[in-house]
Amino acid sequence: MSKSKRLIELMMTVNRKRKFTVKELADEFEVSTRTILRDLQELSELGVPLYSEVGPHGGYQVLNERILPPIAFTEEEAVAIFFASHALRHYSYLPFESEALSALNKFYFYMPGDVRDRIDQLKNRFDFFTPARQVKSPCLSILLEGAIQQKIVLIEYESREGRSSRQIQPIGVYASNGLWYCSAYCFLREESRLFRCDRIHTAVFDTSGLQPMDFRHVHLGNQDAFFQNEQAYIPVYVELSKEGVRRCESELWPSPKLYKNEDGSGRLDGSIRKVDLSFFANFFIGLGNEATVKEPAELVERMKGILSEIMAKYE
Numbered sequence: 001m002s003k004s005k006r007l008i009e010l011m012m013t014v015n016r017k018r019k020f021t022v023k024e025l026a027d028e029f030e031v032s033t034r035t036i037l038r039d040l041q042e043l044s045e046l047g048v049p050l051y052s053e054v055g056p057h058g059g060y061q062v063l064n065e066r067i068l069p070p071i072a073f074t075e076e077e078a079v080a081i082f083f084a085s086h087a088l089r090h091y092s093y094l095p096f097e098s099e100a101l102s103a104l105n106k107f108y109f110y111m112p113g114d115v116r117d118r119i120d121q122l123k124n125r126f127d128f129f130t131p132a133r134q135v136k137s138p139c140l141s142i143l144l145e146g147a148i149q150q151k152i153v154l155i156e157y158e159s160r161e162g163r164s165s166r167q168i169q170p171i172g173v174y175a176s177n178g179l180w181y182c183s184a185y186c187f188l189r190e191e192s193r194l195f196r197c198d199r200i201h202t203a204v205f206d207t208s209g210l211q212p213m214d215f216r217h218v219h220l221g222n223q224d225a226f227f228q229n230e231q232a233y234i235p236v237y238v239e240l241s242k243e244g245v246r247r248c249e250s251e252l253w254p255s256p257k258l259y260k261n262e263d264g265s266g267r268l269d270g271s272i273r274k275v276d277l278s279f280f281a282n283f284f285i286g287l288g289n290e291a292t293v294k295e296p297a298e299l300v301e302r303m304k305g306i307l308s309e310i311m312a313k314y315e
Helices: 003-015 022-029 033-046 075-090 097-110 113-123 142-147 223-227 242-251 275-291 297-313
Strands: 050-053 059-062 155-158 162-176 179-185 191-196 200-205 233-242 257-260 266-274 289-297
Touching: 003 022, 003 059, 022 033, 022 059, 022 097, 033 155, 075 097, 075 113, 097 162, 142 155, 142 162, 142 179, 142 200, 162 191, 191 223, 191 275, 223 275, 233 297, 242 266, 242 275, 242 289, 266 275, 275 289, 275 297, 289 297
Parallel strands: none
Antiparallel strands: 050 059, 155 162, 155 200, 162 179, 179 191, 233 266, 233 289, 257 266
16 A cells, blocks of 8 residues: 555544554554654644544543545635635635635635636626624633534523523524524423524523433424414415515525516415514515515514504604
8 A cells, every 4th residue: 555545544443443553553554653653743744633642541542623634626626615615705704714714715725826827717607695793702712512413502582572691492594585593492482582693692502400301303404394283373475466476585594485478477385483573574565566475464464563653653
């Protein structure tokens, strides 16, 4: 086996084992311990985070950060990945902001000169525009980690009623129209809720001893179906003009479902949570004549109430 191939396989092996001895690797690769020591030294110089322990139970250990082995990308694949990461720059806050910037710089730095020139040309001719927001969302990382690790997060949240302390179990986070949202189970309300991440002032892992729910198989794609049996949902039907369809495509996610007609008009048909009536009432009022709410009656009455309050302000 050539040295270069052995180093690549050794990198994959230490990432997989996480903890090992020099003799174990020497036996596995059928080389001397001195050769393995030299190879480990080279991996360390390449950036693989190795830590050595002495003593009868010592050996080597890979630190928390893992280094992936070299991956061969085609020019088109490299450019595509670069711009997928480059598009995230419109968001002031990301769950992995520094890591995304580091990966972007590595892609650009190690590309051939002609590919870098092509990217420089594309930067001014290709983009994913996202509304610029000045609001801060500094808690994205811990919310995402809570969703992945099935942990309860204690947050300080600013709602219409004021600031309150909540214990939530995040399902996932997503960005829409330049803002970040966290879908989570709220232990205070005993139901799933959607939280604006910029309204979360602080977030720490909960240490009260409260047991998390089993949401291992619940994610952003299936949460509505999972919680629908546990919460009060009501049917909704709204007719939309072409402009109404366009605005719903850019604003609403993920329910109710949007249907488009051949002429560009459409309808919203599905169900919404009762707790979201105020949100949808304000949203459809904002659409003006581009939307006509047919049902439910509760939503129509909520809209009438809001419009009456607005009219009273100007009488």
